[in-house]
Amino acid sequence: MKHWRIEEVAWDQFDRTKIDARVVPLVKAAAMVERNGTDYALYLNHVFHDDPDFCQAADNWALEEVQHGDTLGRWGMLADPGWDYAAAFARYKDGFKIDTAAAVSVRGSHTGELIARCMVETGTSSYYTALADATDEPVLQHICRLIAADEFRHFKLFYDHMRRYLRRENITLLRRLRIAAGRISESEDDELAFAYHCGNESDGPVYDHQRCLAAYMGQAMTFYRFHHIERGMGMILKAVGLPPRGRLCGLSSRLVWQLVQRRQRRFAKLHGEAPVARAA
Numbered sequence: 001m002k003h004w005r006i007e008e009v010a011w012d013q014f015d016r017t018k019i020d021a022r023v024v025p026l027v028k029a030a031a032m033v034e035r036n037g038t039d040y041a042l043y044l045n046h047v048f049h050d051d052p053d054f055c056q057a058a059d060n061w062a063l064e065e066v067q068h069g070d071t072l073g074r075w076g077m078l079a080d081p082g083w084d085y086a087a088a089f090a091r092y093k094d095g096f097k098i099d100t101a102a103a104v105s106v107r108g109s110h111t112g113e114l115i116a117r118c119m120v121e122t123g124t125s126s127y128y129t130a131l132a133d134a135t136d137e138p139v140l141q142h143i144c145r146l147i148a149a150d151e152f153r154h155f156k157l158f159y160d161h162m163r164r165y166l167r168r169e170n171i172t173l174l175r176r177l178r179i180a181a182g183r184i185s186e187s188e189d190d191e192l193a194f195a196y197h198c199g200n201e202s203d204g205p206v207y208d209h210q211r212c213l214a215a216y217m218g219q220a221m222t223f224y225r226f227h228h229i230e231r232g233m234g235m236i237l238k239a240v241g242l243p244p245r246g247r248l249c250g251l252s253s254r255l256v257w258q259l260v261q262r263r264q265r266r267f268a269k270l271h272g273e274a275p276v277a278r279a280a
């Protein structure tokens with residue numbers, strides 16, 4: 001059961017004068033990745049083929065992810081009436097493939113797969129919260145809050161299943177940390193960079209990973225504030241089995257905050273933009 005429907009969004013509240021032009025390409029790129037949720041559901045159905053309850057949960061999860069894509073896509077077409085969401089997504093689907101027929105998880109275990117899913121949901125939950133806080137456009141703000149709430153529920157869904165599998169598979173803390181760190185570092189792989197290309201460069205240059213990654217990340221990272229990072233860090237620590245609050249969370253949040261600011265400056269430089277100074 002979806003928690004909300006695209007028709008329930010107050011589309012008539014859309015206010016063109018409140019659009020930040022830097023946000024539009026990011027929304028278009030995010031729509032690509034979200035809409036691709038069905039491929040991940042196929043993959044999860046193969047990996048968890050002997051767990052019908054989880055397969056059902058994964059199918060419901062994918063319906064929500066697809067709705068995220070369609071909602072962001074609809075906003076993208078309002079913001080840029082010349083943009084064709086369906087055509088952009090067709091380009092993305094054609095060029096970005098995951099192994100939907102994989103019989104075992106690429107993370108080496110069911111627990112590992114679910115920790116990786118928790119990392120993705122932590123990232124999206126934090127990102128849409130940061131984007132909602134950063135935008136003044138009322139419809140986008142509303143959409144981002146609805147999506148962020150879904151992403152947090154998705155985190156809880158995968159976390160609960162992960163705990164169940166962890167009791168059975170009992171993989172070490174070190175292994176869990178490695179899987180979490182590995183999945184976080186994959187945010188700089190093709191998934192987002194290629195989504196930026198397909199969502200924004202239909203008649204433009206050929207796909208270049210570094211250029212598209214810099215264009216996406218250089219802007220996306222400017223929306224974060226320290227409290228978004230701190231909350232995300234709590235979720236990451238919880239997923240790997242460490243205390244989500246306290247000194248460890250505080251210390252690691254400050255380190256990651258420094259890293260985010262450094263990466264933002266680096267990507268902005270690569271993209272040829274002046275870095276945007278942000279207070280915590």
Ligand SMILES: [Fe+2]
Nearest residue numbers: 034065068124
């Ligand atoms: Fe999503």
Ligand SMILES: [Fe+2]
Nearest residue numbers: 121124151154
């Ligand atoms: Fe999600």
